[in-house]
Amino acid sequence: xxxxxxxxxxxxxxxxxxxxxxxxxxxxxxxxxxxxxxxxxxxxxxxxxxxxxxxxxxxxxxxxxxxxxxxxxxxxxxxxxxxxxxxxxxxx
Amino acid sequence: xxxxxxxxxxxxxxxxxxxxxxxxxxxxxxxxxxxxxxxxxxxxxxxxxxxxxxxxxxxxxxxxxxxxxxxxxxxxxxxxxxxxxxxxxxxxxxxxxxxxxxxxxxxxxxxxxxxxxxxxxxxxxxxxxxxxxxxxxxxxxxxxxxxxxxxxxxxxxxxxxxxxxxxxxxxxxxxxxxxxxxxxxxxxxxxxxxxxxxxxxxxxxxxxxxxxxxxxxxxxxxxxxxxxxxxxxxxxxxxxxxxxxxxxxxxxxxxxxxxxxxxxxxxxxxxxxxxxxxxxxxxxxxxxxxxxxxxxxxxxxxxxxxxxxxxxxxxxxxxxxxxxxxxxxxxxxxxxxxxxxxxxxxxxxxxxxxxxxxxxxxxxxxxxxxxxxxxxxxxxxxxx
Numbered sequence: 001x002x003x004x005x006x007x008x009x010x011x012x013x014x015x016x017x018x019x020x021x022x023x024x025x026x027x028x029x030x031x032x033x034x035x036x037x038x039x040x041x042x043x044x045x046x047x048x049x050x051x052x053x054x055x056x057x058x059x060x061x062x063x064x065x066x067x068x069x070x071x072x073x074x075x076x077x078x079x080x081x082x083x084x085x086x087x088x089x090x091x092x
Numbered sequence: 093x094x095x096x097x098x099x100x101x102x103x104x105x106x107x108x109x110x111x112x113x114x115x116x117x118x119x120x121x122x123x124x125x126x127x128x129x130x131x132x133x134x135x136x137x138x139x140x141x142x143x144x145x146x147x148x149x150x151x152x153x154x155x156x157x158x159x160x161x162x163x164x165x166x167x168x169x170x171x172x173x174x175x176x177x178x179x180x181x182x183x184x185x186x187x188x189x190x191x192x193x194x195x196x197x198x199x200x201x202x203x204x205x206x207x208x209x210x211x212x213x214x215x216x217x218x219x220x221x222x223x224x225x226x227x228x229x230x231x232x233x234x235x236x237x238x239x240x241x242x243x244x245x246x247x248x249x250x251x252x253x254x255x256x257x258x259x260x261x262x263x264x265x266x267x268x269x270x271x272x273x274x275x276x277x278x279x280x281x282x283x284x285x286x287x288x289x290x291x292x293x294x295x296x297x298x299x300x301x302x303x304x305x306x307x308x309x310x311x312x313x314x315x316x317x318x319x320x321x322x323x324x325x326x327x328x329x330x331x332x333x334x335x336x337x338x339x340x341x342x343x344x345x346x347x348x349x350x351x352x353x354x355x356x357x358x359x360x361x362x363x364x365x366x367x368x369x370x371x372x373x374x375x376x377x378x379x380x381x382x383x384x385x386x387x388x389x390x391x392x393x394x395x396x397x398x399x400x401x402x403x404x405x406x407x408x409x410x411x412x413x414x415x416x417x418x419x420x421x422x423x424x425x426x427x428x429x430x431x432x433x434x435x436x437x438x439x440x441x442x443x444x445x446x447x448x449x450x451x452x453x454x455x456x457x458x459x460x461x462x463x464x465x466x467x468x469x470x471x472x473x474x475x476x
Contacts (some may be wrong), residue, residue: 001317001320002294003320003324004197004198004294005306005307005309005313005317006294006303006304007303008301008303009302009303011300011302
């Protein structure tokens, strides 16, 4: 135990989400239109929209949302704000 | 005794200014303050030093004492040498944060002009405020006069940083804080060398080694942290003695756990702390001139309380007279309770121990009254 109940953190591990996360978001890549709404709402800044230009059904796409599960706490905000219902919360 | 350093200055200062003078030499990095009588001479003198550019200190002017100590806790956790000062209601308002400072083991130094508590409102000296904080896990050091305030402020910061516990250096409001006395100031360089540079082992501002301060500790660990805190407090007894000895080497003034004034062969020993010790010494001298074996034991270190050492110091006394400048309403006054506690461990506890309360709300105590207490003429509990 540290003096004064101080907790020392290991920089490589400390900020990562523990195994306490109950639900996690999954992105349906087919439905995602890459609008980036979830990126702005994510409180952990754990979502990026990758910039690859892909073509699918001859429509141009900006890319799709990708979630960094090391930092995602599973709060579900992204699933709530997604206009296409492309993000769904799932249990482990 | 070491030889007097010719560079030491003799100054006439109030107790408050003496504390500020010591703080000037300590030069804390941060000082969150909120004014209250009779603590004001400490912080206003120090603020002037800062305004004149004599010290490099971040003075944080806050909106209450609760904030003052909260800011001090933040600053100390961030790794800065931190000092504050208060009195009476201010200390009462800090109460919640007192336990956090000691629980987080932050070496904050707080200079206190002890003052009566409201109601009824009274701004004069007694020990009611500091006695209310006696179980808060802070080291408490009492001072008799301006010289002691200066010396013990320096002792205090060194002790705090050594044992990682916060320290209160306590002077009597007005009696000491506003009375001008001659005192000796050591050279700043010597003081700086004595206290050394402060480097916190852990600090919030160390981004390479991130820390969490003040986390939750429930049934599985809280108990252990509390035991640790008590262990540190017990270690502070030894450490205080060591630091006081080191300080005696540079200053010639030794502050043991308590000062024994003519107690060696004394049959009647009076115990008290603070500014009344001066009057009591004069009374003891007079009684000695009349061949009465009187003595005085002046408490310097009250938390941690040196129980064993006091019991040993009193072993030849027949009668012990304890004077408190505070009440503990509903039970015996604080010093008296501690002394009874200390003496009970002695194999032969046939002492006559008498308890008196004096000086509440700044009421003066006179030499004649102390003589009457010694002789047994004064029988009432209160010396009014």
